[in-house]
Amino acid sequence: MENRIRILATTDLHGYIYSHRYSDGVSVNQGTARLKTAIDRFRDKNTILVDNGDTLQGSSLQFWHFMNQADEVAPITISMNALEYDYINVGNHDFDFGEDALMKHLDSLDCPCLTSNVIYRGNPLGPSYAIREIAGKKLAFFGVTTHYITHWQKKKNIRHFHFKDAFQTASKTVEMIRRLEKPDYIICLYHGGFERNPETGIPNEELTGENQAYQMMKEIPGLDILITGHSHTDLCGSKFNTVYTQSKSNGESFSCIDIYTDTNVIEPRILTVDTPEDETMMELTEVAEKECQDWLDTPIAHTEMNLKVDDPMQGRLYKSQAITLMNKVIQEATGADIVATPLFNNASGFRKEITMRDLVSTYVYQNTLVVKQINGRILREYLEKDAEYWSIDQDQIIVSPKYLYPKPKHYNYDMADGIEYTITVSNDIGHRITSLTRNGEPITDDMEFTLCISNYRASGGGEFHMIRNTPTVMELQTSIVELLAIWMMNHQTISFEPVHNITVRR
Numbered sequence: 001m002e003n004r005i006r007i008l009a010t011t012d013l014h015g016y017i018y019s020h021r022y023s024d025g026v027s028v029n030q031g032t033a034r035l036k037t038a039i040d041r042f043r044d045k046n047t048i049l050v051d052n053g054d055t056l057q058g059s060s061l062q063f064w065h066f067m068n069q070a071d072e073v074a075p076i077t078i079s080m081n082a083l084e085y086d087y088i089n090v091g092n093h094d095f096d097f098g099e100d101a102l103m104k105h106l107d108s109l110d111c112p113c114l115t116s117n118v119i120y121r122g123n124p125l126g127p128s129y130a131i132r133e134i135a136g137k138k139l140a141f142f143g144v145t146t147h148y149i150t151h152w153q154k155k156k157n158i159r160h161f162h163f164k165d166a167f168q169t170a171s172k173t174v175e176m177i178r179r180l181e182k183p184d185y186i187i188c189l190y191h192g193g194f195e196r197n198p199e200t201g202i203p204n205e206e207l208t209g210e211n212q213a214y215q216m217m218k219e220i221p222g223l224d225i226l227i228t229g230h231s232h233t234d235l236c237g238s239k240f241n242t243v244y245t246q247s248k249s250n251g252e253s254f255s256c257i258d259i260y261t262d263t264n265v266i267e268p269r270i271l272t273v274d275t276p277e278d279e280t281m282m283e284l285t286e287v288a289e290k291e292c293q294d295w296l297d298t299p300i301a302h303t304e305m306n307l308k309v310d311d312p313m314q315g316r317l318y319k320s321q322a323i324t325l326m327n328k329v330i331q332e333a334t335g336a337d338i339v340a341t342p343l344f345n346n347a348s349g350f351r352k353e354i355t356m357r358d359l360v361s362t363y364v365y366q367n368t369l370v371v372k373q374i375n376g377r378i379l380r381e382y383l384e385k386d387a388e389y390w391s392i393d394q395d396q397i398i399v400s401p402k403y404l405y406p407k408p409k410h411y412n413y414d415m416a417d418g419i420e421y422t423i424t425v426s427n428d429i430g431h432r433i434t435s436l437t438r439n440g441e442p443i444t445d446d447m448e449f450t451l452c453i454s455n456y457r458a459s460g461g462g463e464f465h466m467i468r469n470t471p472t473v474m475e476l477q478t479s480i481v482e483l484l485a486i487w488m489m490n491h492q493t494i495s496f497e498p499v500h501n502i503t504v505r506r
Contacts, residue, residue: 011229014058022060023361033277053091053191089143114143193231309349336452370458412462
């Protein structure tokens with residue numbers, strides 16, 4: 001169409017190429033193979049395709065790749081080249097496998113990275129902006145990613161990186177583009193989400209700076225289109241004269257933004273990926289996929305216990321024994337007094353014949369372990385924050401809506417071993433821990449303990465700020481998945497006395 005410019009945007013692909021789930025093989029609407037078919041239907045000569053980051057980490061295929069073939073070009077990189085992107089941005093999880101992995105990905109892509117607020121070895125990761133002339137109009141694209149990465153990421157993965165404030169960089173970039181280029185439209189790729197509801201302006205979360213999309217729309221004049229990510233939510237609309245979009249993760253949906261050049265109307269929409277898989281796309285990485293599937297089906301241990309997670313709600317309400325097992329392994333490895341682990345979104349638990357598939361489908365992140373020195377007061381604050389996960393609706397215990405919107409955050413509910421405690425959900429927030437003991441003895445504020453948690457939680461991730469500044473006793477650089485796998489292979493048969501130390505009551 002001569003009077004229309006189309007921008008197609010993906011975000012948070014998280015390494016998914018094929019449409020099947022790695023936990024059980026069920027086919028779902030996700031992955032770049034389905035995306036390829038969908039995008040081809042909407043693409044024409046006036047179309048620009050962009051990606052907004054978080055591509056390297058997430059799928060079992062990508063995990064297998066970096067465990068076994070890290071020197072080769074990653075499957076998702078090959079897949080992205082087949083999609084023929086015009087520009088890409090990077091996200092926080094693109095740093096999870098380290099500097100070499102990210103730089104190999106960027107060097108192997110057939111399109112430029114526009115991330116301008118990330119400095120690598122003294123130079124910006126991408127240019128300040130890029131200009132495209134299409135359908136007689138001048139478009140300026142630039143990219144920024146959440147600078148909050150430094151709060152979560154392992155230091156060794158970002159040793160040579162420096163992150164500038166995303167909002168400040170975006171504000172300066174828009175002003176510079178307007179002054180130097182005088183474009184018709186400015187488009188920002190921001191790997192970050194909305195800190196406030198884009199319609200009402202009511203905060204979605206504590207305003208830490210992790211997400212700044214609302215502030216960008218409100219306070220940066222001249223920003224025409226803001227493509228967001230990070231929060232895995234379908235959003236589109238217009239606010240403060242800025243059109244905004246965000247699509248779901250894993251390639252479940254993508255954004256389509258049409259600019260009508262004769263009227264200057266900008267029309268955003270979210271398109272669901274329910275198309276067939278592109279066979280040619282799948283063939284590009286089928287060898288790696290086959291080797292990954294064989295690896296996932298490798299048995300590593302056996303158990304007669306019920307360690308499956310058939311109902312995640314029940315698994316959190318009554319502490320799945322899969323959590324007890326993981327806490328037990330971590331406690332043995334670190335010697336910490338208390339160990340706490342969450343049950344991640346869509347965690348599968350462990351079958352009788354435990355395989356790598358069970359493991360990577362239950363502990364899905366590349367986290368490492370940190371042991372912190374805490375006292376009884378900090379422990380209680382930590383558990384009170386944890387208890388905010390629950391709420392009451394019509395006399396029933398439910399998950400608090402703030403842990404479900406704008407994206408599910410079940411990973412921010414830890415379950416601890418080494419102590420016994422009761423959460424009374426009907427009590428006011430901050431007063432829900434109604435019993436707290438260790439070996440049956442009440443815990444007082446002045447008691448000292450070591451607490452082992454993930455590096456994400458140790459950095460204060462999930463708004464657990466009381467943990468961040470406590471003394472660090474130990475850091476283990478081995479990934480938790482690798483630690484669990486080695487322990488299981490060494491033990492072969494897994495059997496232990498179930499631990500029911502957490503009571504969640506109305």
